[in-house]
Amino acid sequence: MAETGEASTRDEILDDGYELDRKAVAQILYAVDREDRETLVALMEPLHAADIADLLEQINAFDRRRLILLYGQEMDGEILSELDETLREDVIGIMTPQVLAEAVRELDSDDVVDLIEDLDEEQQGAILDVLPESERLAVQQSLTYPEFSAGRLMQREFVMAPEHWSVGEAIDFLRSSENLPEQFYHVILVDPKLRPVANVTLGRIMSSRRDVTLKSIGEESFHTISVLREEGEVAYAFNQYHLISAPVVDENERLVGVITIDDAMAVLDEENEEDILRLAGVDGESRLSDAVIDTVKRRIPWLAVNLVTAVMASLVIAQFEDAIATVVALAVLMPIVASMGGNAGTQSLTVAVRALATKDLTGANLWRVIRREGAVGLINGVTFAVVMGIVGLIWFGSPALGGVIATAMIINLVVAGLAGIVIPVVLDKVGVDPALASGAFVTTVTDVVGFFAFLGLAVVVLL
Amino acid sequence: MAETGEASTRDEILDDGYELDRKAVAQILYAVDREDRETLVALMEPLHAADIADLLEQINAFDRRRLILLYGQEMDGEILSELDETLREDVIGIMTPQVLAEAVRELDSDDVVDLIEDLDEEQQGAILDVLPESERLAVQQSLTYPEFSAGRLMQREFVMAPEHWSVGEAIDFLRSSENLPEQFYHVILVDPKLRPVANVTLGRIMSSRRDVTLKSIGEESFHTISVLREEGEVAYAFNQYHLISAPVVDENERLVGVITIDDAMAVLDEENEEDILRLAGVDGESRLSDAVIDTVKRRIPWLAVNLVTAVMASLVIAQFEDAIATVVALAVLMPIVASMGGNAGTQSLTVAVRALATKDLTGANLWRVIRREGAVGLINGVTFAVVMGIVGLIWFGSPALGGVIATAMIINLVVAGLAGIVIPVVLDKVGVDPALASGAFVTTVTDVVGFFAFLGLAVVVLL
Known part of the structure; x- marks a missing residue:
């Protein structure tokens, strides 16, 4: 060869x-x-x-x-x-x-x-x-079948056998078949109504005696997949249960096809790719081979959303024009609070979006995770409050200004941590892809809260 | 059952x-x-x-x-x-x-x-x-073997046969073997020095006549994997070439183990997970089950980097304190330019990091992609320049201010697009994980350029 x-x-x-x-x-x-x-x-x-x-x-x-x-x-x-x-x-x-x-x-x-x-x-x-x-x-x-369903993903070439067959019968059948699929790894056992009852690996068949029944050497982890199951869920099941191939059944539980792990792996990779791109505000279908104009179209929506967010933050700043005119240091320091909040919020929301995608964030641990994010926000907030308080004090020689930025930092990092978990969970509940939309909401919250807390406190304390 | x-x-x-x-x-x-x-x-x-x-x-x-x-x-x-x-x-x-x-x-x-x-x-x-x-x-x-190498990933249980065997000999051998692996999908053909020469699927063996040679029914896409190959590369090869299992060889090309697709799928998923988290400034090993203190430790490094970035941006603003004291509107508008640049840069860098991970960004298309990002930045820049120019004009009634923010927007979005592609590529070349470090560099660039372009132009045009 x-x-x-x-x-x-x-x-x-x-x-x-x-x-x-x-x-x-x-x-x-x-x-x-x-x-x-x-x-x-x-x-x-x-x-x-x-x-x-x-x-x-x-x-x-x-x-x-x-x-x-x-x-x-x-x-x-x-x-x-x-x-x-x-x-x-x-x-x-x-x-x-x-x-x-x-x-x-x-x-x-x-x-x-x-x-x-x-x-x-x-x-x-x-x-x-x-x-x-x-x-x-x-x-x-x-x-x-609907787009992105198991029905679209499955192949219709598969090998099945009656549940009562022995290893010998299966081997004879395979040997005499003309049209076996290019690649197959299991023989699917079906009942008389063509409903799959077990999956037998070829390895087990080949290493068993001819008189052994196929049923007795079926795989322990046996999963059927509904033809309407969403392909992302299919990929999850393959990864979670280490499936190599799985029978696909219609609404009457009858065998209609089979999905193999290589297709599931491709879906898993695509879904991850989409999540990565969406989290960064890029259309999930973006490709390096896209033309300039298509790339522009895929990126402008998020930038437009961000512009609205940024203008909202500016409107908050505009409320404090007088304070800024009096103490220009406020204009110098205010982006720091907002920026730290935005980053902490992004960290928190990315972990949440990912955990939702991998089904690690459920009703069983949601409250614990929210409490954790609040606590993490508080600890990080205090840490950077101390740092920025000192920086503010040294830089501008004003303990009051140091205190204001320190307090605003704590408020914004706690809010960022909580918003980063609550917003994706709520979006997920109402059926919006959290990877797509969380970023805009969370940064709006951290920008608005960041500027408002810092400038508002400054007005109260300094003026 | x-x-x-x-x-x-x-x-x-x-x-x-x-x-x-x-x-x-x-x-x-x-x-x-x-x-x-x-x-x-x-x-x-x-x-x-x-x-x-x-x-x-x-x-x-x-x-x-x-x-x-x-x-x-x-x-x-x-x-x-x-x-x-x-x-x-x-x-x-x-x-x-x-x-x-x-x-x-x-x-x-x-x-x-x-x-x-x-x-x-x-x-x-x-x-x-x-x-x-x-x-x-x-x-x-x-x-x-080194951590994250194929040697760690492979299993040592596999089935091999001499390259000259027939289907019948293979079946008799399998039938008489006591210790076959739990799961196996191929028989690996080896030469007398135990070097793999072909991979035969069990399905092909079972559907062929006893006198057919194994070599003649070997799989078309045959890949051996070096025991020192990094596991991410292994996962890539499985996904790219639709492998189900692949022989692993030592430095003398001798068969030492086998990797199956379910393990490769788990690695691919983990690598994607790490990329997603790292892009958001979270340690790739972060888990929802981490304790509060571990979570803090995993997130503080990035926030600390961001603080340095934010302070640098503030130092730029501080150079323009007099201008801001004169025209407070500058303080209101300046975060918009920086924020838009940061978002555009994140879009561009995420696409670049992802394309590097999937090997879609290579020497063959790098210059074309850089030109594309520059062009996209220019078009998006002009689009939002028009929008913000009008907003600035209406809001503050100053055509000059509108012109300044419009020009700064164009400059920053072009810089963002270019930095978003060049920085990850350079980091990748020098051996730093671009998913981990690109964000800090790119946002530093967009913040500094954003504030400097906007405030600097304002000083020239308005004062």
């Missing part, structure tokens, strides 16, 4: 850390420049479809187009599958209908669903048209 | 979304209160070890101690494995030596390694002492 040979060539193209090597990319683009198809194919041959997809994402639109046209019929379905959703429409638009048809025909039903669900109707139709009747029906059936 | 019966009971304890039900937790704690061991065991029986671990993480230290002591010998090794690292030391300290010994003996070598690597020496010794000689040696050998 060529695999070991391939591995060494791949190592040249991917650097030590599975990263596309800059020189290799330059060689590939040079081949594209010269329209040298032979060299291009030779250079790309050792690359995995996922690496080719990464390459297509990293080069610019002009080079991408030329590369796809030159690469021609080598553009296979797996590359399309691996490609980021935001680029698929473009790439499919560039491919010739024959190449596209060829590429799609090799894919499993779940990959075809994943491929076409975000395409426009015309492109969807073009792809469905080239599929064999039975697969087209399977894909169309999957598309009837 | 009892699985389907169990599932319904589990559904009562875990609510719709795999979350521990508050009422069920209350029942369990009530049984602990009454020291009613029988009810406790009955209530916990349907729960998966991972759910029990979650439960232990969610209750307070006092209840946890009582529950563990009452639960007694039911505390098995799997629960310990699933438990968050930060709690393991406590829990192991509570368990009696007999229960601990029993619990550890059932675990695979990789789980024992994962369990003891963070314990103190005394506890490590206690656990190693109860292991059978051969397993103790395996665990000690694994511990010689």
Whole structure:
């Protein structure tokens, strides 16, 4: 087999850390420049479809187009599958209908669903048209399930057996089957109504005597997944229960498909990616390959929200113009209180959002966590109150000013800690994604409270 | 089998979304209160070890101690494995030596390694002492590999076969083996020097005729992993190449172990968790079960860094005290420019940090991405410059003030976009985790530039 040979060539193209090597990319683009198809194919041959997809994402639109046209019929379905959703429409638009048809025909039903669900109707139709009747029906059936559901994620190729079978019967059946799935790890035992009752790993089957019943060697942790289950929940279950594959059932508990861990892992990674981006105020679908204008569109909403927040904070400051005109030091120090509150609030809310996503924050520990965040805010508040009190005293020579900033710091860090936990929990309860919206609310609170506490106390104490 | 019966009971304890039900937790704690061991065991029986671990993480230290002591010998090794690292030391300290010994003996070598690597020496010794000689040696050998390496992650239980074997020979071998691993999905083909040459899925073996050679049905995507490879890289490879299990090799390319996707999935999830927390200025090891004092310790460093940043920004403001005393409106408006810059910078740096982690940002597209961020900053800057220019004009009736804030906004958003990409890339190049440190640098830049541009322009234009 060529695999070991391939591995060494791949190592040249991917650097030590599975990263596309800059020189290799330059060689590939040079081949594209010269329209040298032979060299291009030779250079790309050792690359995995996922690496080719990464390459297509990293080069610019002009080079991408030329590369796809030159690469021609080598553009296979797996590359399309691996490609980021935001680029698929473009790439499919560039491919010739024959190449596209060829590429799609090799894919499993779940990959075809994943491929076409975000395409426009015309492109969807073009792809469905080239599929064999039975697969087209399977894909169309999957598309009837809601987006992001287990039904969209599952593949319809699986291996099942009656619950009363023995190991020998299962082996004979497998040996004689023509159309086994490319990859499978379990035989799913079903009752006469096609309801899954157990999952048997192939390893257990192979290491058991022929007369052993399949039921007696079923896996201890057996989970079925409803076809309507949200894909994030599916990924959670795989990670929590170390599932490798799990049967998917319809509303009558009948087996309709199977989800494997590699798909669940991809979902988990995507969900985490979305959370990271949303927490930073970036649309979760953002990709490095987005055009400038798309990037602007994905970022402006959060900046607009932040502008409103910032203007609200300014309105608070405006109430204290006279005080600031009298004691300019207030203008110098006030951003410190607000900034510390914003950071403490972000810390607290990120922990809360994450704990909600991993189901570690529940009714059982909510009050304890709120008390903890309050206590942490208080301790941190006192710590930085002491520091800033001293800094304020030394800098401006005013014990009163030091006292004001110290007190405001304590107030704002306690509020930040509490807001950071309460706001995400409330948003989650009312069905708003806490990763998306918590930041705006929490920083509004910490800005307003920060400026108001500091300037308000200053008016009372100093003027 | 009892699985389907169990599932319904589990559904009562875990609510719709795999979350521990508050009422069920209350029942369990009530049984602990009454020291009613029988009810406790009955209530916990349907729960998966991972759910029990979650439960232990969610209750307070006092209840946890009582529950563990009452639960007694039911505390098995799997629960310990699933438990968050930060709690393991406590829990192991509570368990009696007999229960601990029993619990550890059932675990695979990789789980024992994962369990003891963070314990103190005394506890490590206690656990190693109860292991059978051969397993103790395996665990000690694994511990010689660096932390977070493939060597620590791999299990030493695997199935290999000579490369020249046929399907029939493999099946006969598996049937006659006494000590097959609990879970395995591939037979690894090795050459006479024990170097892996291919990976054959059990599904392919079972669906092939006895006389077919194993080599001819090897998996197309075959990856070996060096024992020294960092675990995050391992997780990346599994996700990128859809691996289910991969052989691990030592420096002589000899097979020493195997890593399975469920372990890789857990690593991927942890790495993402750490990135999310670090980006928010929280220590990546933070857990909801941390005590108040630990939480304070994990958060104070970032707040201290932020205080320095905020004071630096204040020093910039202090240079313009006279200007602010003359035009108090400057104090009202200046936080807006800094805040918008901070947010735009965070957006840009989060995308960059994420793209570095997923290897989407490389030498091949760095300059294009920098240009894009600059362009996005310019467009967003002009957009909000227009908005704030008008707001400033209407609010304070001064076209000059409107012009000053508009210009400062453009400058700061362009700087924010560029700093957000350049700073993480530079940190990554010099070997500092960009998720950890980028935020402090970028907000320092946007605060200082924001205040300086706005106040400096104001002095030039208005005074």
